[in-house]
Amino acid sequence: MRQREEIPRDSLIYVAGHQGLVGSAIWRRLSDAGCERLVGFSSRDVDLRERSAVDQLFREIKPDIVIDAAARVGGILANASEPADFLEDNLRIQVNVLSAAQRFGVQRLLFLGSSCIYPKFAAQPIREDSLMTGALEPTNDAYAVAKIAGIMQVQALRRQYGVRYISAMPTNLYGPGDNFSPTKSHVLPALIRRIHEAKNTNAETVTIWGTGTPRREFLFVDDLADALVFLLEHYDSPEPINVGVGIDVTIRELAETIADVVGWNGNLVFDETKPDGTPRKLLDVSRLNELGWRASTSIQVGIKLTYDWFLSNQSKMRGK
Numbered sequence: 001m002r003q004r005e006e007i008p009r010d011s012l013i014y015v016a017g018h019q020g021l022v023g024s025a026i027w028r029r030l031s032d033a034g035c036e037r038l039v040g041f042s043s044r045d046v047d048l049r050e051r052s053a054v055d056q057l058f059r060e061i062k063p064d065i066v067i068d069a070a071a072r073v074g075g076i077l078a079n080a081s082e083p084a085d086f087l088e089d090n091l092r093i094q095v096n097v098l099s100a101a102q103r104f105g106v107q108r109l110l111f112l113g114s115s116c117i118y119p120k121f122a123a124q125p126i127r128e129d130s131l132m133t134g135a136l137e138p139t140n141d142a143y144a145v146a147k148i149a150g151i152m153q154v155q156a157l158r159r160q161y162g163v164r165y166i167s168a169m170p171t172n173l174y175g176p177g178d179n180f181s182p183t184k185s186h187v188l189p190a191l192i193r194r195i196h197e198a199k200n201t202n203a204e205t206v207t208i209w210g211t212g213t214p215r216r217e218f219l220f221v222d223d224l225a226d227a228l229v230f231l232l233e234h235y236d237s238p239e240p241i242n243v244g245v246g247i248d249v250t251i252r253e254l255a256e257t258i259a260d261v262v263g264w265n266g267n268l269v270f271d272e273t274k275p276d277g278t279p280r281k282l283l284d285v286s287r288l289n290e291l292g293w294r295a296s297t298s299i300q301v302g303i304k305l306t307y308d309w310f311l312s313n314q315s316k317m318r319g320k
């Protein structure tokens with residue numbers, strides 16, 4: 001832990017995954033803060049799974065600070081059906097990026113994990129020290145193990161080389177730039193799209209996967225980006241730190257809130273052949289709160305902003 005240390009605004013900051021949900025929000029946040037030397041590359045230009053390509057990138061751009069928001073990411077069904085890809089791609093991306101950062105002299109780096117690293121039945125709200133105290137949720141265990149390896153790599157690099165790398169564990173995220181794929185995305189964008197389509201076709205029912213009883217916490221992505229910049233400026237410890245809002249809702253309540261925002265008042269139908277996943281995932285965010293950061297966007301406002309973005313960007317949307 002250290003006292004506030006501002007990111008020098010003239011730092012060369014490499015945002016890996018800068019066109020994704022999280023990376024694009026970080027880019028907006030850093031730009032707003034006056035950081036003008038931001039760099040990012042799409043996976044078509046630099047495939048971060050390839051070690052030689054990553055080394056060449058670091059050799060050429062020589063970043064001062066790295067934010068690693070590049071990963072293979074997906075919802076419950078994508079994770080459950082492609083575990084080998086989720087494990088391998090994420091291990092390769094993070095091993096390459098973190099190793100190159102250390103070897104090419106990057107002093108500050110932020111690695112993004114996920115709340116799915118914690119045991120399926122962790123005590124709620126989930127404290128950071130519950131990591132590796134129980135079995136993982138089977139629908140995303142491969143992805144979780146890759147993320148746990150990333151946390152360990154951050155800790156090992158700190159211990160061996162004295163670098164100031166940190167890990168943040170966000171809860172479930174959503175916002176502008178999300179993936180709205182009907183099958184591969186996370187629940188919130190999937191339901192915005194499904195309920196919007198039901199409204200447009202005057203459908204009387206919408207199908208929700210699972211029982212609707214699992215509880216999830218949703219953090220608006222621009223709040224996350226603000227928290228990550230805050231952490232780079234206020235946090236320098238090996239332990240991962242949770243980032244969330246401290247409030248959760250059932251999937252049924254989420255669907256009802258989305259239906260209100262979209263303006264559709266049909267009936268929800270629950271498809272119990274689809275997995276529920278972990279029964280509850282609410283992060284304990286007291287460490288982050290004590291440092292002085294709190295989320296500010298309510299779920300109603302966040303969903304409205306996300307739906308507005310969806311309406312304006314349907315033509316260029318990912319994950320069709």
Ligand SMILES: NC(=O)C1=CN([C@@H]2O[C@H](COP(=O)(O)OP(=O)(O)OC[C@H]3O[C@@H](n4cnc5c(N)ncnc54)[C@H](OP(=O)(O)O)[C@@H]3O)[C@@H](O)[C@H]2O)C=CC1
Nearest residue numbers: 017019020021022042043047048070071073112114172173
């Ligand atoms: N979304 C969520 O609910 C949560 C996300 N997180 C974490 O946040 C981080 C970002 O997630 P999110 O923004 O949602 O994911 P997205 O899928 O929106 O973005 C992922 C980004 O990673 C890039 N990427 C993927 N594979 C490669 C590759 N092989 N080479 C180069 N770039 C690659 C993509 O680039 P391109 O578009 O060019 O292919 C894309 O920009 C991840 O680490 C994730 O685990 C944590 C908790 C919850």
Ligand SMILES: C[C@H]1O[C@H](OP(=O)(O)OP(=O)(O)OC[C@H]2O[C@@H](n3cnc4c(=O)[nH]c(N)nc43)[C@H](O)[C@@H]2O)[C@@H](O)[C@@H](O)C1=O
Nearest residue numbers: 075076079114116140185186187190209210214275276277
């Ligand atoms: C961020 C996090 O994301 C994933 O874990 P998850 O929290 O289970 O996320 P999810 O958003 O996919 O589902 C949340 C809940 O919602 C239900 N649900 C209903 N209807 C739809 C639906 O239409 N799509 C989806 N995806 N889920 C639906 C679904 O059945 C489940 O009960 C992991 O990949 C994990 O790796 C990870 O990090």
